[in-house]
Amino acid sequence: MTLRVYNSLSREMEVFEPLNPPYVGMYVCGPTVYGDAHIGHAKSYISFDLVYRYLRFLGYKVTYVQNITDVGHLTDDADQGEDKVEKRAKLEKIHPLQLAQGFERRFFEDMDKLNLERPHIAPRASGHIPEQIALTEKLLANGHAYEVGGNVYFDVTSFPEYGKLSHRRLEEQAAGTRFEVRGEKRHPADFALWKKAEAGHILQWPSPWGLGYPGWHLECSAMSQKYLGETFDIHGGGLENIFPHHEDEVAQSEAACGKPFAKYWLHNNMVTVNGQKMGKSLGNFVTLRAAFEKFDPMVLRMVILQGHYRSPFDYSEGAIEACTVGYDRLVSTVKKVRNELRKDSEGSPASILNDGPAPEDVMEYVSQTKKSFCAAMDDDFASPAALGSLFGLAQFSNAIFGSAMTLRAGGKSRTPLSRESLVKIDETFSLLGGDVLGIVKDDYEESSNAAPRLDSKLIGMLVGMREQARKNKNFAISDQIRDELDELGVKLEDGPGGTTWRVE
RNA sequence: GGCGCCGUAGCCAAAUUGGCAAGGCAGCGGAUUGCAAAUCCGCGAUUUGUCGGUUCAAGUCCGACCGGCGCCUCCA
Known part of the structure; x- marks a missing residue:
């Protein structure tokens, strides 16, 4: 038996052969902790939890790294230059890292409920600023990056393989895309490694280029390299991150090290809600906390596993109810x-x-x-x-x-x-x-006759009395006992070996 | 404009390199039961959106069309 995986890089199924068996290094893009986790997170992390668990079952010694993004992601155009976590923190008038770590805890609580194994290492971007600065310096030194007024950009034209993961070519991108319009960039696809902080930013660090903070994609390159090495086995994440996030990771990592980055790229598909894209702007995103109020987290896990990780998952209450049974x-x-x-x-x-x-x-x-x-x-x-x-x-x-x-x-x-x-x-x-x-x-939880608790004994007593009633063909009494216990959540089942009961 | 996905029984959803169309839910018949519940047994697509093509063989490959969706923008 041979494990075969679909590699986004080749767009083909490939036999899984780790670089250094039995060890496997696996890096999965983690959450940006500026809000509660939603169904999309569940789909993604359940998918990679499955990957991790199966590799473990096959006998591989897996190191599973999943980052926590607590700095560096920009918000949309309207808030250009403002950090996502920081923006949210300002609204709540607290320190950004207090906000981020609060959501990080809630994130892991939700993941625990879905019965996910925790990653072995969950490094925070904010804790790896020196590594990110060092990587930027390396790219400047070998000519893959340039600095303009406190901002450092990766030069995509210096990396001929740019686009190999997302299978896009720079020339074809011109129409329809929205590359950030910044006059100081040499090529519209160039992306920031380091950004200069505006005066009001709370999250900023000193660097050779002045006070600032790291670019969107840099953390994953820096942290995967630190914990898994320059080349490692599996990089996972959501499909929507292939471009630009993962493409940029590949570019900056391989340009810096001169070695291949991840061997296998695995991408999970997206979640829709009643057939429509789930999006923050659409106002239809479902947080896990909300979903848990309606459904057992384990059922949610199962309903997600009932579809393939590379297929989209449509969240609908009907499907989950059917799965519950x-x-x-x-x-x-x-x-x-x-x-x-x-x-x-x-x-x-x-x-x-x-x-x-x-x-x-x-x-x-x-x-x-x-x-x-x-x-x-x-x-x-x-x-x-x-x-x-x-x-x-x-x-x-x-x-x-x-x-x-x-x-x-x-x-x-x-x-x-x-x-x-x-x-x-x-x-x-x-x-x-x-x-x-x-x-x-x-x-x-104990839910059978074996539970040596008072309520178990009482239920046993009622079951015994009902047995007597049934022997005397007093079905009015026996049905009353069964119905009333049922209302309390105790299900009686008469079998050839006698009556058994369980708590719903 | 670029890249990609999907359309399989009432619903959800699988199908290694093309080789007898999984499974779950719901439904129906039977066993069991005082009646139920639970459980077991049996039943459902001559056919995979439509039309062509390649092949001994197509859900699977190729082409066209119809319908739905996603990414390319922070997003898992």
Whole structure:
């Protein structure tokens, strides 16, 4: 089995071969922390969380770096020259870094809820000013940059490969684009490495060119180089950043070092809301905090993984509601397996498990599941198909469970199911659904008869009383108990082996 | 003007180098149930927006057309 990834640089699928196996360096463009994270962030970071988790599953030792942009991004034309974070800070009358770090914390809280692994290093742009100055000096020294009155620009004509990532040629750009109009630039596509600060700027640092702050793209070049080296394996980010952000990163990094920058460029596609572009100016962007009020973050994760990372994701409440049902089915299957294993390990007389080996068909199904799962993931991280194989396992698991319960109810066997079977199934759910896809949790809150708490005992008591009522064919009472418990969120389910309950 | 994507069952959404059209949701039939719920079993596209072309073979490649979208501007 071989992992193949779609490389934006070549616009082709390529076999993934790290520069220094088993080590993999991965850099993903992080958030600009001047507001709360939205669905677009979720799509992007879930995508790269998936990439990271699968590489880890394959045995690679991945270093995952994701920057925090807290300086340097300009706002739109109307606010030319003003820093995005600083502008927002002025509105709120606080220090820009207080604002930025507040949103950074909130960002990670949201990402945690989506069950993302945190990056190993999350460097802040504001903490790497010396590195950015050094890179600018290097580019000035080898003739790829020039200074005009306290501003330093990258000279795109000095880098013949400019455009190789976004597959654009400078000549073709003339019409329709909006290069910043600045008379002092030699070429309209030249971009700022260092910007001179206007008097009112709070965020400014001394540099060889006077007080100022770094340009938009420089941080990623400086920080990726610092933590992953001049050449590294994977650079990820959102599709909209290919040009100019990533193109400029390539130019300044390769011009400075004279070496290739990232080997594989991975780009996730964008989010639309009810079929329309989600944009700040359109007023239809959905923050994660708002989405979490309506939907379980884990369902949001799953609905995003049900589409491919290179396909657009359309956020619609109908799609998420439909996904909720499937998610619940998957999770309740895992819970059922684990509850049974726990009952067994606690020596409960209600256990249906025996000590025999797992039957051939179980071993076969588990191994097939792994195979199809990996085949999907090897194909440029095709999570939708991978998820499909997990649903297959859930169905299989429920089926052997069902027939075991029937055997037991018929008195054919008190322990009709092999413990080893459930152990294998649970391991597979945990590995593929948990470690790799991140939608199966290690632990779920106690919600079964096994919970030794007062309310559990009370529920057990009511269930017992209902059993009596049913035996006496007093269905009015038994249905009343079931309905009233249902209203409290306790679902009763009568099976061949008796009544079980769970909390919604 | 440049670059690119999508159009697959009622809805969402997959399909390695072209080789029998995944999966989820909803729906229908059956098993199970006192009735439910949950679960299991079975069923749904002779066909992938339209029209042509290449091929033994096309959702997949080529061309045209229709319809939708994105990027090129801070944006994930």
